[in-house]
Amino acid sequence: MEEKILEILEEHCEEALTYDGDSMMEDGVIDSFTVINVVSDLEDEFDIEIDAKYVVAENFRNKEAIIALVKRLLEE
Amino acid sequence: MQFLSLPFVILWAIAFSLYYLVPKGRQWYVLLAASLVFYVIGLRGFPLGLLLTALTAYGCGLYLKRLLEREREELAACADRESKKAVKDMFRSRRKRLQLPCFIFQLGLLVFYKYAVVALPLAERLAGSRAGFLERVIMPLGISFYTLTAIGYVVDVGRENCEAETNPLKFLLFLAYFPSVTQGPFNRYAHMKEQFAGGRAFSYDRLLRGIQRFVWGAFKKLVIADRLGIFVDRVYGVEPSSVPGSVFVCATVLYMLQLYADFSGYIDMAMGVSETFAIALPENFRRPYFAKSVAEFWRRWHITLGAWFKDYVMFSFVMSGPGRRLGKVCKGKWKTFGRHVVPILGTMLVWFFTGIWHGRTLGYMLWGIYYGVIMSISLVLEPYYGVWKEKLHIRDGRLWSFVCMARTWLIVFAADVLIRSGSLEQARAIFLSFVTRLRPVSLLTGEITAYGLSRYDFLLLLAVLLVWLAVSVLEERGEDVRAYLAAKPAPIRWMCYYGVVLTLLVTGIYGGGYDTAVFMYQSF
Numbered sequence: 001m002e003e004k005i006l007e008i009l010e011e012h013c014e015e016a017l018t019y020d021g022d023s024m025m026e027d028g029v030i031d032s033f034t035v036i037n038v039v040s041d042l043e044d045e046f047d048i049e050i051d052a053k054y055v056v057a058e059n060f061r062n063k064e065a066i067i068a069l070v071k072r073l074l075e076e
Numbered sequence: 077m078q079f080l081s082l083p084f085v086i087l088w089a090i091a092f093s094l095y096y097l098v099p100k101g102r103q104w105y106v107l108l109a110a111s112l113v114f115y116v117i118g119l120r121g122f123p124l125g126l127l128l129t130a131l132t133a134y135g136c137g138l139y140l141k142r143l144l145e146r147e148r149e150e151l152a153a154c155a156d157r158e159s160k161k162a163v164k165d166m167f168r169s170r171r172k173r174l175q176l177p178c179f180i181f182q183l184g185l186l187v188f189y190k191y192a193v194v195a196l197p198l199a200e201r202l203a204g205s206r207a208g209f210l211e212r213v214i215m216p217l218g219i220s221f222y223t224l225t226a227i228g229y230v231v232d233v234g235r236e237n238c239e240a241e242t243n244p245l246k247f248l249l250f251l252a253y254f255p256s257v258t259q260g261p262f263n264r265y266a267h268m269k270e271q272f273a274g275g276r277a278f279s280y281d282r283l284l285r286g287i288q289r290f291v292w293g294a295f296k297k298l299v300i301a302d303r304l305g306i307f308v309d310r311v312y313g314v315e316p317s318s319v320p321g322s323v324f325v326c327a328t329v330l331y332m333l334q335l336y337a338d339f340s341g342y343i344d345m346a347m348g349v350s351e352t353f354a355i356a357l358p359e360n361f362r363r364p365y366f367a368k369s370v371a372e373f374w375r376r377w378h379i380t381l382g383a384w385f386k387d388y389v390m391f392s393f394v395m396s397g398p399g400r401r402l403g404k405v406c407k408g409k410w411k412t413f414g415r416h417v418v419p420i421l422g423t424m425l426v427w428f429f430t431g432i433w434h435g436r437t438l439g440y441m442l443w444g445i446y447y448g449v450i451m452s453i454s455l456v457l458e459p460y461y462g463v464w465k466e467k468l469h470i471r472d473g474r475l476w477s478f479v480c481m482a483r484t485w486l487i488v489f490a491a492d493v494l495i496r497s498g499s500l501e502q503a504r505a506i507f508l509s510f511v512t513r514l515r516p517v518s519l520l521t522g523e524i525t526a527y528g529l530s531r532y533d534f535l536l537l538l539a540v541l542l543v544w545l546a547v548s549v550l551e552e553r554g555e556d557v558r559a560y561l562a563a564k565p566a567p568i569r570w571m572c573y574y575g576v577v578l579t580l581l582v583t584g585i586y587g588g589g590y591d592t593a594v595f596m597y598q599s600f
Contacts, residue, residue, distance in 0.1 A: 032390060037419075053237060
């Protein structure tokens, strides 16, 4: 699962893979368009629905946070 | 009563003293009292709009809280994923049914107030009321700011991004908090709740830092923005055909700086005042003219407004049922371009609303559409930038960064001609003057001093703009300038402090019928 998420991230925003901070959105690494495309691909890939309430800086602060979000949604 | 007035200093001094004298759990009462005094007596603001907005958002928040609790209870009783999904869908729809009338009411109030002002002179004549009375009732100060803040709160409670406030007075404080009530920044409840909870002890260093930021804001407002404003107003106030294009270029560049100095100066003052109460407001500017693209510019300019539109309009639209369905259809039809359709629609929606939020004129509407189109084009073309750069042998570096920054300035420059012009006709004439009669030599002759600013004013502006640039470069490198100065030897440190204060006192634009109290963004 993690590899697939990293693949999606790589397709839309390669920089996110090497980013080692914890505020990817505020630091301009990932913009809102990229977030929308990443969310759309994650939904298609894992058959989950990522509601707008999950699209906050906290859940997109780095690649680990995105992986954790998908895991949480899959467990729900 | 504005920030730059003696009554405000007195109000702040009383509030500040009481804040650190009362028991820590009750500090927020002092802030609420100061906020109401500032709004009702200081600004002579009629609080009806504020109270109605606060009441509806507060009530809606409480009801959402109950719905969310019931949803959790019912979800706990569900055995499988399907039934959980059904419960979630049902409660989502209930939340929407509750939120929608609240939004319609609050936005209706905003639209009514914003557009009713057009009919003011007639209404005052018909009512036979004193001049200005209806204007205060009809045009409550800060309505554009507290309405969006309240809507953001209701959305956040519904999304479980913050807990609903149960104390109506604390909620009123959140909307009416005096440093940010008239011009922002837009606060989020999740960020402010803990800070309003109290328990703040007095700190001499924090008081000093707050005052330093306030004085720096006043410096930008009085020494830079108001001085630039004299020239800009004069140039834009004359018949375009009588002014060379180069003077309009100069006035527009100075207007770009004026708007930035004015608004960021206000925000510095608001943040400085708030810092003295140990309450950190969110940053609203991050040196926007260093941006290398328009998208980045808007991530650095009026940050909290951009974040508001992104979180509550863009994401709400894109991730709504219709948004998702449209996205799927488009992706199925056009493989590459299809995925851009919904983000482009969301972008256009955001910028259309940003335009009409800023002003009632056609110029502002066009300004919004202009940025929306530019952002959308960038979105579609972004994947090709790397390829083109490679083909043209462009390497990243200082020169390329400067070219990107200059491109951003040019785009903002054109947009600012639109909003600074009194009419579309004037804007057209000004754009035409850039092509038909630029006459750059006018900038080198004495003609430039015929618009209210002397040679001395231009030299002073050059000096203070260089100081501002130096501060910005330090900040861009990650320095906390106040801490940086505090670490310097006392003579250097105090020379800097006295330099700013003396320049402010001696060269600030005061009196002479020039209203220093009015901030440009207040009119939004």
